Amino acid sequence: MDRVAIGIIGCGNISGAYLKAAQGFPVLDIRAVADAMPQAAEARAAEFGLKATGVDELLADPAIEIVLNLTVPKAHVEVGLRAVEAGKHVYSEKPLGIALADARRLVERAKQKGVRVGCAPDTFLGGSHQTARRLVDEGAIGQPVGGTATFMCPGHERWHPNPAFYYEEGGGPMLDMGPYYITDLVNLLGPVSRVAGLATTPRREREIASEPKRGERIPVHVPTHVTGLMEFANGAAVQIGMSFDVAGHKHVPLELYGTEGTLIVPDPNYFGGQIQEMKKGGEWTDVATHMPYADGNYRSIGLADMAHAIRGHRPHRANGDLALHVLEVMEAFGRSSEEGRHIAIESRPERPEALGRNLVDGRLG
Incomplete structure (x- = not known):
């Protein structure tokens, strides 16, 4: 090689x-x-x-x-x-x-x-996400209609040894965790066409709970609770919530809704995880992952x-074009909140090509 x-x-x-x-x-x-x-x-x-x-x-x-x-x-x-x-x-x-x-x-x-x-x-190249991609491409849920994308926690100052940068310019839950969710959604649905959002900062200061800086207080310079809607070029409308201000919730990370069924997609911060599917009028069923790269980091x-x-x-x-599109989408939530209007997304990257099933010894085709 x-x-x-x-x-x-x-x-x-x-x-x-x-x-x-x-x-x-x-x-x-x-x-x-x-x-x-x-x-x-x-x-x-x-x-x-x-x-x-x-x-x-x-x-x-x-x-x-x-x-x-x-x-x-x-x-x-x-x-x-x-x-x-x-x-x-x-x-x-x-x-x-x-x-x-x-x-x-x-x-x-x-x-x-x-x-x-x-x-x-x-x-999004992980086995579970590529399996979900295959299901969408094969029409398992019919025409995509909508979905939800949810990451919510109390904040990274609970565990990170030096968490201040999460609350400085360039931090916050959208830029920190949004890339995983939005990139996977583009993998599944294609590019985003417009965004509506609300971005808030409930607390202007945080207390570190982790060592070695336990008890220190850090200022917050970015929105820490961001919520909104993404309309995709294929017509699907997906709700999103990214927060460092939520004690707990019962939402799954990603759900996709279609005219013929619903798909639960595993946490996009990981390569594997259990996919579930419900056909219209049916019951929830587990979907086996047969694609590689689903069993580790x-x-x-x-x-x-x-x-x-x-x-x-x-x-x-x-x-780079995919990452630039995702950044444009993430930045648009803040702009929408500030300007009180929908923000049109200008970039239209190609949907990444799906991985094949026949990958051997780390050779990607």
Whole structure:
């Protein structure tokens, strides 16, 4: 296999998940890790038997083909542009950026330079979500009519050791968790055409309940309860609720309603989970997942697909146009709330191609 050389910038919490999962995809050749804090890079390098290097050195390395950008959200575009200017493809952790205009600049510059942009989440490539996609494509629920997408919790200050960034510009439940839900819905239904939303901030300050900063208070600069509607280009209307202000609820993460039935789709933050289906006039039944990548954490599959796509000269699935569309949708909820009107979504990315059933040894076709 003609492997693809990868350099990682950003060695925080999520990098461990990527590095572990990457071991299951032979096309990925992780060459080096870097971080603005050298000790973080050195720790990850020691853990996974890799080379730690400086950011400038990694970007200047002619062997590196893809930069995996795992920096904090507000640095995604800046680091992505540096990679693009160095002639590298770039794959970013979600979201693509914290402002649509900046993220659009990254995607446009990459196209000018002839390099690719990829972006998480890639959980929609998981076996359960691809099975749900197959059911929708085969007409199991008939014509899609609507649905719900729900993530609600009391806030990440309960468990995260340093949660302040969740409440700064670029944080909040929509930019943090919305990418999983909206990306999966685009996988299932196609692109969004317009949005209506309400965004509120019930509390202007939060108290940290986790160690080591228990008892410290942090200011809130972003909406923490966002709700609204998405109309899809195919006519389906989906309700969405993303919140850091809810003690508990009984909604499932994703439901799809069609003229012939209803589909319960598992949590889009994971690759697997139980699908349930109800035909019109019938009973709830469990749907078996026969697609691969449903039995673990494969948080490098989008990167691997991008690497295979580069070698195979085909489009990759978790691509920049898709991520830009999702960011446009997420930003539109805030605009709708502020302006008191529907917001038309301008972008219309291609629906990502479904994965085949015959994937072997991490080879994605």
